Every structure is written in C-alpha cells, then in structure tokens.
Amino acid sequence: MTTTRRLLQVAASPVLAAALLTSTAPSASAADPQPLYGELATNGTFAAGTTGWWSSGTSMASAGGALVATVNGGTGNLWDAMVGQDGIRLRPGATYTLSFDAKASAPAKMRTTAQLGDAPYTAALDRTVDLTTVSKRFTWTFTSGIDTTTGAVNFQFGGQPVKTDIVIDNVSLTTSTAREGFYTDPANNAATWVKNNPGDPRAAKIKSAIADHNTVKWFGDWDADRNPATGIQAEVSDYVGAAAAQGRVPVLVAYNIPGRDCGGASSGGAGSPALYKAWIDKFAQGIAGRPAIVVLEPDAVAQSSDDACMKGAAEQRFDMLRYATQRLQAQGKFVQTYLDAGNATWTLGPDLSGTQGIGLKKMAYLLNRSGVATARGVSVNVANFDDTAIADDYAKRLAAQLKTDFGVTSRWVVDTARNGNGGYVVPGSPSSGHVGFCNPPKRKLGATSRAGSAGGAEYQLWIKNPGDSDGNSSQCPAGSPPAGTFSPVLAEALIDGR
Template sequence: MRHTRRAFTALGASALAATLLTAPATAAERAPEQAVYGELARNGTFTTDTEDWWGSPGSSVEAADGALRATVEPAAPDQVGQWHHTVVGQNHIRLRPGATYTLSFDARASRTTKIKSTVQLGTRPYPSSLDNELDLTTTTQRFSWTFTSSLDSDDGHIDFQVGGQDVRTDIILDNVSLTTSTAREGFYTDPDSTAMKWVRNTEEDPRATKIKAAIGDHTTVKWFGNWDADGNAATGIRTEVSNYVGAAAAQGRLPVIVAYNIPGRDCGGASSGGSADADRYKEWIDAFAQGIEGRPAVVILEPDAVAQSSDPGCISGEALEARFDMLWYANQHLQAQGTFVQTYLDGGNATWTLGQDLSGTDGNGGIGLKRMAYLLNRSGVSMARGVSLGVSNFHSTEISNQYGSRLAAQLKADFGVDTRWVVDTARNGNGAYVTPGVPSSGHVGFCNPAGRKLGVTSRAGTGGAEYLLWIKNPGDSDGDSAQCPAGSPSAGSFSPDLADALIDGR
C-alpha cells in the first residue's frame, strides 16, 4: 500500500488495486529526513496542514481545527466492511526488528463506526507488526499500544484503514505519535546487574527465583566509575558505555547510566575512589560521553559530588574550584551529545539539604536551599536537563518531590534556571529510617538500615518528578563502615540478605 501524499478521487475496484500497487513517490518522498529514535511520526499534530500524510482513493484529507479530517466516500456494496480499500497514512518510517515502539493517537468519527490501525509495510504481502480494530464514536478517544517490531525497513507505514463505510463518514485523527527508545517503551534492564550475576551463579539458594523476579528483572540503572577502565579511557570506558547504550537502543528501550568517577569521590568514605586528578577525569568523562554516541540515554551525573562540595572538611580552596570546573565540563560535553541525552546533575537529598526537620533553613544540619542552588549553578546545571534526588537514599517519593519543587523554584528565582528532577525509588517503599520510638529524629540511617523496602520500579514520574528510577541497585551494600550494621558487605557488593530484606520490607 505505498502511496504519495496527494488525496485521490474515488475509483473503481480494479483501478483502485492498480493504484495502490503502483502509485509513484517523488524524490523527496523517497528520501525524507528519517528518525531512528524518539518521535518517528512527522507532523502528527496537524497544526496547520496535513504535510507528510496521504489519503488513498475513496477519501479526501485536510486539516480541520488542528486535526486531520479524512472524508471517506461510501464503498461499493460488495466492499462494505472491508477497511483496507481506503487508507490514510504516512510512509518512510524506520522500523527495526526486535525494537519496541509505542503508537498512540486521538480519534473520533462523525458516526459510530469501525476502522483499523496498523504499523506495516506498504508492499505485498503487507506484513504488519501492529494490527488493531477500533470502535470509534463521535467522542474523541485516546488509543495507545506498545509493541515489538518484527519488521526491518526504511519504508514502514502508519496506516489507518478507514474504508468499507456504507455512508459518507468523517474520520478525525490527531496527536499521532510513534516513538521508540523513550520512557514510553520502558527502561532497559541491565542483564549483568549484580543481582542477575548472583542469580546466574546461584544453584541452590531458594531465594534466587524471588530475587530475580523482584529485583533482577527490574534493575534498570548501570553505574560506571574508575572500575571501568579509568586508565585507558579511549578504548575502555567508551567501549563499555557504547556497548550498553547500543544494546538498549537495539531493543528500543531507554538506558539509564550513572557517571561516578569524580576525584575525591564520597570524601574518602565507603564509596571512595574516582579519577586520580582533574585531567584524568576530563579524559574519562569525554570517553563516557563519546560512548553514548548521541543515542537516547538518561545520565545521572556524579551522585554526592555537588552536595559534598559544601563541606570544607571534604573539599575546599583550589580543589573546590577544580570540582566545579570538572562538573561544568561534564555537563557541557554531555549536552554536546544532543537532545536524546538527558543529564541529571545530582542534587543530594532532602535531609542533606534541608536538615532533619526538612524546614529548609540553614543551621539545622542541612546545606540550605539557597546554598544548594548556588552549588548546582556553579556546577553547570543550566546545561543539564535537571537534577537527581535521593540517590542511594530512602526518603519517600513525596518528600523528595517536595524538595524537588522547592529546589527548582530556588534555581529559577536566583539564577533563572528551569530544571526538572528525577527521584531514586529503589529503596524508598517504607520511607526514611527514624530512630524507633523517636519520630522527631528524622532521617538518621543511611547505611543498610533495617525495615526499608523496594519502591516503585522505574517509570514516568508523579508529583512533579519527571522519572522515578531505581538508581541505587537494590541489594548492593551501602558499605561496611562503623555506621553500618555488623557484617555489612563492602560498598557496591551484592548481598542476597539485603535484597531479601528489601523485598519483604524487614
């Protein structure tokens, strides 16, 4: 069913069949600018015209009130109910086998009727990856399906089979969208997460099936640091990031990756390490960014690095200025990868910034909103999409959203920066730990505290957050320092005991 964009007049059945098979395409139509990721449908909102959309014989297509109106003529008596005899659609869609896509649109009709919606090829035998029959009414409805493509073509179609009407009918379409490698198709699951490695290497532990189903199948964030080829950035970290992002792109899923390699990482705490110096860090972050290759990715940039820069016992003087410079450089080079790369510079957590009573005033154990906004601005947040909040923490999503809203308002008021935020929900199902019997104690347990629980899996956000993400891999230890429960594994090591406790909330 290959068509040009022009609207056809009604033809007889034999002429119609010939037209559907032989209608020529102009040079411009044979080679349009073609998207591989993100939004694939062109001009799906029909604001001013129907450019890039065509109607086959038996229909006329026009823009009307910001939508596409296809007026479908009555079918011959022997063709009533045969929708494929009249089609409205768009050609030249890149479809990749094994990749996940989401088609969505608004539709109504001048009377109650049926049509078909397909994503298919336009040549015999017209194979499709999506084929759905719709019941339209005179009230606009939203339709949406996520599917995996079985097709490999530069000339896939979004087709609406609207024919077979027994009376003249108007079909109204709007907000037509076909996406891949976005949050709508879901986040890529790391097949080599610490949880999955433990499951694969475990033969007899009765918790293996439980941990795989509850954690391994939902671990959607991969961390990269100096354990990933810090000494050979050009061929090491670039390749590792490229392989991971490429595997996600092949599935049409959105990868989430963490850059965690700032010099002086974690102020020498349980997760200490990082690049040796600023020059090495810039080489590393260059290679990290280059590994993405402009493909879709969410990047969480340097958890703790901004908040810890407010602690003079951790970093000060020239080292502090160097940290701001490194974070600015990282934001700049990630931004240069293009619009498919969404960077969230870490903004700490509500307790760290606002103090244990979350009042937001200085002097109660927190950094203070104005100070955090200043630090983020110095670190180049204006070049990022937003900030990440509560990474490796336990605050409820509600608390983190309250903090995100206030922080965004402060950045706007003080620096004119518009920002979004994402929340780490990996372990916040029961909220933050408080001292038993002392509810006013606030959040006091940060290292493998008891009684925590898995939060909602990675998804589009609520309450202001753009995304809710499992940034901290559940089951990975916070560390084995004196502040941690006895027997805690070293930071980043997977513990089936911790994983099992998070699943049960104990």
C-alpha cells in the first residue's frame, strides 16, 4: 500500500456520497470474495499477528495480542500514518457496527473510517477520537451509503507531536447481527391498525410503544398462498431478504404443526405430517442461508405429553420436529433455531421420576426426542407473562437437565413482549399462575427485543406481538377478539399496565 494512495482518502465528494445513497444493494453470489453477513473483519484480535492488515507511514507489529504502530513525532496530517484492512464488502442501506479497543503511549488523536478502498475514497463512517494511555472501547453503528466489494477499514494517526505508540485490539465490523438490531415487521398487526386509523387518539401511542418495536413475524397456514409446497418459500424469502438488505436480523416463528394448539384458540396447522414436511422444507429454503432467528412451533413439544391431544400421534410429532430442526440447521451458521420449551409454570404432570410440576426431566426428554440437539437451543415464555428472571431460571435449569441427561448444550431465548408485570395470578388463588389464562388484565410490555445478558437468555424477544389477542373462548374477558387479531384496547392496556 503506497502513501500516495492513502493520502487521497480525505478527498471524498459529498455530492458523490449523496448519490451513492440511492444505489441498489448487490445480491449475494457464490463468487463473492467477501462475507456478506456476520463478522467482516479478519484477524481482528491479532491472534495471527498482523496477517490481513497493512500499514503506511508507520511501523506495524503484533505485541501482547494487539497491533502496535509507532509513529514519529512532528507536524503533519492524520492520514500521513495509518494501518488498515482491505477487501470489506459494504452495501448501501445496510447497517454495520464497527468496534475496537485503542490506547496510545501519549495522548493522541486517531481518525477511523469505513470507506471505499479506491478513489474517490468515500466514507460510510468517519470518526476522530482522542486516545489516552488507558485502553478504551469505541463502538459505532452506522448505515452504509456506499456499494463496494473493495471497502476498507482504516485507522489514521499521523502528525502526533511526539513519538507515539498506537495500540489497537479487538477490531470487529459486523452486519446482520444483534449488534445492528432486529428487523421490524413493517406489516405487523399494530402497524397496520395505526395506518388504517390515523385519526384515532390512540394511534400515535400504539405506534411509538408497540408497532415500531414488533420484530417477530409468525408464519403458518393463514399465509396468502396456502399451498403448503410452494407459497411459503416466497413469503419467507421476501421477509428475510428485506431484513438482510437493512443489515438487521429477522425473527420468524414457524407455527404450522398438525394439531396445533390441541384444538384450542390457535388451532390449525398442516393437514398431515407429509404436508408439514413439505411446508417446512420451503420455509427453510426461503431463508436461503441468510441470517435469521427461528422460533420453532410454540407449545408443540410441551403438548406432545398430552395423550388426549396427541391421540397416539406423539411419535409423528417428534419426527416432524426433528425433521424441521435438521432442515433449518442445513441452512448454515447464520440461521439460529430455538425449539419451544413451554414456560416455567406449565404443568406436564409427573415427570419421569414421578415428581409433579413442570417436570424438567420430562421436558428434557421430550425436547431430546424432538431434535433439540440439532437446534441452537430453546424458546421459553412464548405468549406468556413470567418475568424475565423466572423465565431465565427455568431455562437455565432445563439446559442443565439436557446437558446431564443427553449431553446437549442448549441456549435459550425469552419472550418479553408482555412480562413487564410478571405472570397473572387469579385473585384469591395465589398459586394459580397464568397457564391457560387469556388476555389477563394488568399485564405490561416488557423489554423490547435485544441481546441478552451473560448467564441469561441469548436474546430477549417480543415473540407474541403485543395487542394481538390470545383468543375469545370462555376463559377470555368478554369482548376479546379471535386469537391473533389485533385489539387497540388490549394494546393500550399493555402500554399502561392496566
């Protein structure tokens, strides 16, 4: 890399940069030399020395597991000395996150860019920071306005007043990960209601509190094209593709198991095991290896223990769920599947040791029969109300049971859509819990979709879209709409916690 080439990088044209904002995102291709998703920087921890990095106007070495660049003191410009990495794929309209640790042997300024690697060197990100002798983490999330297969990440630090060592470590540039955020379904039920009711005094409130945060889309037998062998592939592909174009992660719920909800308010599903397998094949093919989180068949595993529901078909259900986890696993490392594991207060009857209650041992057995070993983990609390601490505790104990009994490592996600006030307790019955209760009062929105914390869920997700009814059976408050139907009354109650 020549100094002359790098000097030109400060000359980006604002007009050209604005024009590039309207460029069309490139499509994925097997011939693409750079990754499109996930981690785009290579050797960002410098475990392989300085492999993959270049320098200009400075020395560069690996020391103590970090990159160390020494710049002589004197007058000059930041771009007179720099290190960087080429071969970065940047797509217009996609969101990226760049982060790194940095310090200097003396106070110093450093300019950081993500940009075109060639003239006119337009930058999608351009930040100048002050370094001290104490290492600090820098993180920026930005939307690219440039389209290139030859992008670069640069660190510029020339013109320091004294000879200075610049230390850089843990460089990460990602897209379509939880760091960039989850894709919001633009056609979610709350958003559709807001669009259709602009004059309603509740519209602005529901938009800002709910519609703008609904990041999960459910797929089942209600989709536009009900042909189980064709239509679902196009619908999933369009949804996942729209998320990928934004560099955000889509969350999908596959909810089409035969005998769904045991004939309850959300009954339905594919007409046979063969039709279900055809449907899940196309569902998986629609993802096409792009980043996605899939919550697989809420309640299906837990309900497999109900003989009255299964009517002797439990083995068929296990087979279908194993088939589904295998087909989704085959889509590659960017697809994360979580097989549903009910919730912390779901009574399965006696477990395999004869103990009444949730039956961790029994749930672990059912999950193992259903293919959890080929999933990333489990989902808990879907469409329920337990607070996050209770859901995490259940999932953590379940993960330990799976490890002990079957050697399966299981992570988990928690539905936080309606758990802001915890689970509903029937007045006068402190031990009643909430299982089977429909649209309970005084529930509240929980934490919006986000990455989880150490020791807890991998993700906290709004899986059940707030404001969508649980059903209109005799268990539900009078006037409840059918299951899955949006109600502004229910939505406002969740916003206000009443």
